Amino acid sequence: MVKRATVKGKTPALKARLNDDIGEEKRLTMYRLQLEVRHLEQRAHDLFFQNLIKGTSHLAIGQEAIASGFGAALRPDDYTFCTYRGHAHTLVRGTSMTGMLGELMGKECGMLKGKGGSMHLTDVEKGAMGSYAIIGAHLPIAAGAAWQAQYNKTGQIAVCFFGDGTTNIGAFHEAINFAVIWDLPVVFVCENNLYMEYTPISEVTAVQHPAADRASAYGLPSIIVDGNDADAVYRVAITAFEKARSGGGPSLIEAKTYRHSGHSRADPASYRPEGELEEWLKKDPIPMYRQRLLDFGVKEKVVNGIEEAVIQAVDEATEAAKASPTPPVEYAFADVWADGGSSWRN
Amino acid sequence: MAELTYREAVAxxxxxxxxxxxxxxxxxxxxAKAGGVFKATVGLWEEFGDLRVRDTPISEQAILGAAMGAAMxxxxxxxxxxxxDFxxxxxxxxxxxxxxxxxxTGGQVDMPLVIRTANGGGARFGAQHSQSVENWAMMIPGIKVVAPSTPADVKGLLAAAIRDPDPVIFFEQKSLYAVKGEVPETEYVDEIGKAKVLRDGDDVTILALALMVPRALEAAERLQVEFGISATVVDIRSLVPLDTQTILSETKKTGRVVTVEENPRLCGWGAEISSIIVEECFYDLDMPIVRITTPHIPLASADELEDxxxxxxxxxxxxxxxxVD
Known part of the structure; x- marks a missing residue:
């Protein structure tokens, strides 16, 4: 387990730490990515209550450090696969906020042309290979992308994010075994936020650590990381990525975290014990990371400037998405097949 | 041309x-090493090696998931x-x-893959290894569905499926694996979505698929010889895309249509085709459409019961x- 850095005060020694193996530039990137996810998801939440976003949404507020840490460690041509709780993982690949908000709002500018919605965000050009809303399905799919990279010797890797609940479905076990026996360059990342939908994961899982305790069954080391610490996440990511790229095969990483909101828009999360949320709010990854940057000697003006720029970007994306027309009805009848159409007969 | 079995045509x-x-x-x-439990893939591993022909664990979700990720x-x-059945x-x-x-994804993702599978009955395997499930696949928007009846069609249509930019489920009828036929030896690619008229008749049009095609042909021969009934036989070959032009034109020629389907009755492919015929050329029909199907019952294993x-x-x-009489 990678320990969280707990440092206070501005000293030359701390400045040196800013330029350690991670470095200032990566840290500022991770801070920005976490803020982008946080502000965009809060905006999505607000737009929902203005009835501008329909359907459902599954927020990852509180879990931003995981997607951001992995995102900062990826090569632009690597592949990522995520779940219906996938705003974060898609955004950290550098996709357009307007395209994402537009998709949530069912607009023509939507990244999926209004045909996927919140649970299926995808940006193939950025390597964001899809958000999958059937639990477990994308683990073998990620393994398949990794197979392509292995076969063509491209040096790419695939990273697959999923929740703790996924560890109890068959596809999880099939995919990890498969990836191990084929030495595939894929990194499986379990975001353990303690709840599978409305039920504590501990009540429905035979082991304490739902992913890490299963790793040995596939000959993999047990890896647990503090999922609220982007630096810790970044370091495990780098290690796993190097292993995958050098032919060492897959990794399974369990990142401990907590979602501040309920499972979905419909869930007030009243099943959580009193005080639990408050305890986790103290471990909110974003204020903690901001403090670390300040402790390491980054000027407050720089830190604040990052957040201001993010808020401005989210504001602009919101307005652009609102201004976009609704998708033409023809979109509904397009792209079933590679020829762009939907015909099943001559 | 070379004489190949249906299974050899797969390889x-x-x-x-x-x-x-x-x-x-x-x-x-x-x-790979075993050449397939039906020996339909013998020699591929030897020719193309470990990297291109790979044995997997018994993990069907992993097999198809990996195929999808690789195709994307x-x-x-x-x-x-x-x-x-699996x-x-x-x-x-x-x-x-x-x-x-x-x-x-609004057209972002490509999915050029083929799922080959041994379909159908006749091998006395019981209800979990004998179903005809082409109608399951036909119901899903976004999947092409092909089921050949001859070795030549296996080669031509499987090659076409592999080149197709869309996902294709390729149903091989397991009772046909030993059947022999003439197959082009040179590069051969057929076209998915074209039915084939195998026999021309005046009195009735029989629409059949896979194992039902040779049975329909034999039945047509007997109808001619024994009863003087002249039957057209159409091999549907592809359920999606469906060659409705051929189906409708062959229907209009005789005014009588019989489907012969191995899938269980409810929502079998013949029901969809019947609906199209009734909507689009009802006034050309001289009798109600007749569907001959496996009954809506799981398949039994004993010879006499399955037959x-x-x-x-x-x-x-x-x-x-x-x-017709």
Whole structure:
């Protein structure tokens, strides 16, 4: 387990730490990515209550450090696969906020042309290979992308994010075994936020650590990381990525975290014990990371400037998405097949 | 031309496509070193090696998931699901993932893959290794569905499926694996979505698929000889895309249509075709459409019981004689 850095005060020694193996530039990137996810998801939440976003949404507020840490460690041509709780993982690949908000709002500018919605965000050009809303399905799919990279010797890797609940479905076990026996360059990342939908994961899982305790069954080391610490996440990511790229095969990483909101828009999360949320709010990854940057000697003006720029970007994306027309009805009848159409007969 | 069995035509098609395109890869249970449990893939591993012809664990979700991930990122995988009944354990990957991803992503995702599977009855395997499930696949928007009846069609249509930019489920009827036929030896690619008129008649049009095609042909011969009934036989070959032009034109020529389907009755492919015919050329019909299907019952294993369920030559002859007279 990678320990969280707990440092206070501005000293030359701390400045040196800013330029350690991670470095200032990566840290500022991770801070920005976490803020982008946080502000965009809060905006999505607000737009929902203005009835501008329909359907459902599954927020990852509180879990931003995981997607951001992995995102900062990826090569632009690597592949990522995520779940219906996938705003974060898609955004950290550098996709357009307007395209994402537009998709949530069912607009023509939507990244999926209004045909996927919140649970299926995808940006193939950025390597964001899809958000999958059937639990477990994308683990073998990620393994398949990794197979392509292995076969063509491209040096790419695939990273697959999923929740703790996924560890109890068959596809999880099939995919990890498969990836191990084929030495595939894929990194499986379990975001353990303690709840599978409305039920504590501990009540429905035979082991304490739902992913890490299963790793040995596939000959993999047990890896647990503090999922609220982007630096810790970044370091495990780098290690796993190097292993995958050098032919060492897959990794399974369990990142401990907590979602501040309920499972979905419909869930007030009243099943959580009193005080639990408050305890986790103290471990909110974003204020903690901001403090670390300040402790390491980054000027407050720089830190604040990052957040201001993010808020401005989210504001602009919101307005652009609102201004976009609704998708033409023809979109509904397009792209079933590679020829762009939907015909099943001559 | 060379005389090949239906099973040899499978390997011939895969080898033909693997030779011309490095991005074609093949995975499945026992398909490599063992050459497949039906011996339909013998010689491929020897020719193309470990990297392109890969044995997998008994993990159907992993097989099809991996095929999908590879297809999305530039390979052209062929995945074998040993028995079509096993599609039930990976149906999420088929129906929710492979079929929908291009559409749901606004056309961002490509899905050039083939799922080969041994379908249908006649081998006395019982209800979990004998079903005809082509109608399951036909119901899913985004999947092409092909079921050949001859070795030549196996080679030509499988090659076409591998080149197709869309996902194709390729149903091989396991009772046909030993059947021999003339197959082009040179590069041969057929066209998916074209039915074939195998026999011209004046009195009735028989629409059949896979194992039902040779039975329909034999029945047509007997109807001619024994009862003077002249039957057209159409091999549908592809359920999606469906060659409705051929189906409708052959319907209009005789005014009488009989479907012969191995799938269980409810929502069998003949029901959809009947609906199209009734909507589009009802006034050309001289009698109600007749569907001959396996009954809506799981398949039994004993010879006499299984034979009593799957449409036979006798049943086709008797039904058509009665209806057309």
């Amino acid at each position: 011939a098609a895969i080898a033909q496509e693997m030779r011309r395109d490095e991005s074609v890869v093949f995975l499945g249970e026992d398909i 990122t530039g390979l052209k995988p062929i995945a074998e699901i040993m028995f079509s 599609l039930a354990v990976c149906w999420d990957i088929v129906s929710n993932q492979i079929a929908k991803s291009r559409y749901m 009593a369920m799957i449409p036979s030559v006798d049943q086709i002859v008797e039904t058509i004689r009665r209806e």
